[in-house]
Amino acid sequence: MATIREQCMGVKDYVIEMRRKLHQIPELGINNPQTQAFICAELDKMGVPYQKNTVVHDGVQDTGVVAFIEGKNTDKVIALRADVDALPVLEKLDVPYKSQHEGQMHACGHDNHCAMLLGAAKVLSQIKDQLNGSVKLFFQSGEECITGAKMLIEGGFMENPKVTACAAMHVWPQPQYKSGALIIKNGCMMAxxxxxxxxxxxxxxxxxxxxxxxxxxxxxxxxxxxxxxxxxxxxxxxxxxxxxxxxxxxxxxxxxxxxxxxxxxxxxxxxxxxxxxxxxxxxxxxxxxxxxxxxxxxxxxxxxxPPVMNNPEMVDLAVGAVREVLGDEFVEQNVQTSMGNEDFAYFMDMVPGVLAFLNISNDDPATHYSVHSPTFQVDEDILWHGTAFHVQTAVNYLK
Ligand SMILES: [Zn+2]
Ligand SMILES: [Zn+2]
Incomplete structure (x- = not known):
């Protein structure tokens, strides 16, 4: 039986392919219908059940999707979250998978988050019988407008079965670290x-x-x-x-x-x-x-x-998971608090959670641009690390 590391490496090309497809269809706010259809089609292919959010906010349909991977029981349920919305940025990258929606771009890298979580869905659905608990996969719209997380909470997805912990990851250019390193800080991770x-x-x-x-x-x-x-x-x-x-x-x-x-x-x-x-x-x-x-x-x-407050036990768990699946050299803990924010904080206010940054900068200066820039680009070769972070954190939480 393949190890978790091998299984996550096994979806490396799939994650890149998904990311490139999603990169071409960036959508804004809480209503991302093309993205939602894309996610649902992929989950259908895997046979992973899911529910679409039905909450309507100010007349706008939220398009969040929550997939459910049922393990041996539902005593413990970890929510793994990817935000999937884009930004009103005119893309300046000249890549074959360039945005097809003029004036909109996945400049915050949420296409990567979505692709990595689809990769995690693939791996977790294959090993679900070993999980002493279950996993919810939150594909969340509207992070940039800080409304999407609330929409999923309002939609009841933190209940039935009750979510008991949460984890998320955001791609972040940090060229001073190894490409593919997970940056996980105890306490206040984001302001x-x-x-x-x-x-x-x-x-x-x-x-x-x-x-x-x-x-x-x-x-x-x-x-x-x-x-x-x-x-x-x-x-x-x-x-x-x-x-x-x-x-x-x-x-x-x-x-x-x-x-x-x-x-x-x-x-x-x-x-x-x-x-x-x-x-x-x-x-x-x-x-x-x-x-x-x-x-x-x-x-x-x-x-x-609210601030993103990483829970010490969840930090230990996630750090242990990254060390186990990727190696000690891919963990960075001694980092400064980011002055950015994240609506993942709303989930963390309800249950213990951890948010990590994934460094997507390698030696190529093209991967050093900040998030939200029209030339934001990632080192695609390490995106499977994000999948590995999700999968191993869930597996270790559900031991
Ligand atoms: Zn952003
Ligand atoms: Zn973002």
Missing amino acids: SGDKFDIYIKGEGSHGSQPALGHDPITCAAQVISALQNITSREIPGDEPRVLSICQVHSGSAWNIIPDQAYMQGTIRTTDPKTRAFYVKRITEVVEGICAAMRCEGRVDWVDGL
Whole structure:
């Protein structure tokens, strides 16, 4: 009987083929019908049963798919998750499997995630009789819009049978490590991410007569500077955190002082206390500066994603699994927290989980571009490592 390593290596070409096919049909948001049909057709070929999510969100059908691999029982169930949506990016790669959907691209590598999980479905369905528990395979839409994970939770897929642990992996260019290395950090792997809107109400006037109005633009400029002070003067320097203002809009002509300004930004933190501190201080600073500038300021918060907190036992399990199936040299643990976020955090809030990065950069600089870039490219030869991560983690969890 082939070992798990051999079986995962055995699907190497299949995973690459699936990835290239998916790369050509990138879709956005929670509604990815072509991708869903593709996944279902592959699962049908394998004889793996699945269910499509039926949840409709704001009139849009979520297209998540959950496959079920039933082992000896359902006492323990691990959910392995791949996100499958793409980005509104115009692809600049010149490859035979280039995106056929103009202006859309798998620039975050979710085509790889989907392909690797299909590979895992193949292997796990062949060894299911050995599993002391069962596996759910979450093919999740809408990660980029941070809605998809919630849609699967709402669809009831964390229950019946109850999911007791979860694991996921994201491709990530980390050229300093071996290509195919799994990067797994204990504790906070990825930051929380919140969005805020700032509305400044002033009073309009002629550009030549600012004294007759209350200029919201000079006020916005002071607010932007003051907000940066929170990050640099009020939070200890050794703590990872980011505050960025990413949109500023005001005015309509060269000689009119407008009556309002609007800004939008994000905070990223790794500690819930710092997150709460930012919320409090940003509101105070905006209201205070605006009042001093004879304007009115308001902050609207949109609660974003919780941090990705890797569970220590799940980390030990996943690290052990990678060492076993790939070797010690393919594990990196001493890494910094990423300031990006992931809606996988919602599953991890419910059950112990682990999220790993898979380094897809080799010596070829073409594989060093960041995710979300129009030239993002991966080392396809190591994609089977992602399948091996999924399979061995599930097998070891279900011992
Ligand atoms: Zn992304
Ligand atoms: Zn992503």
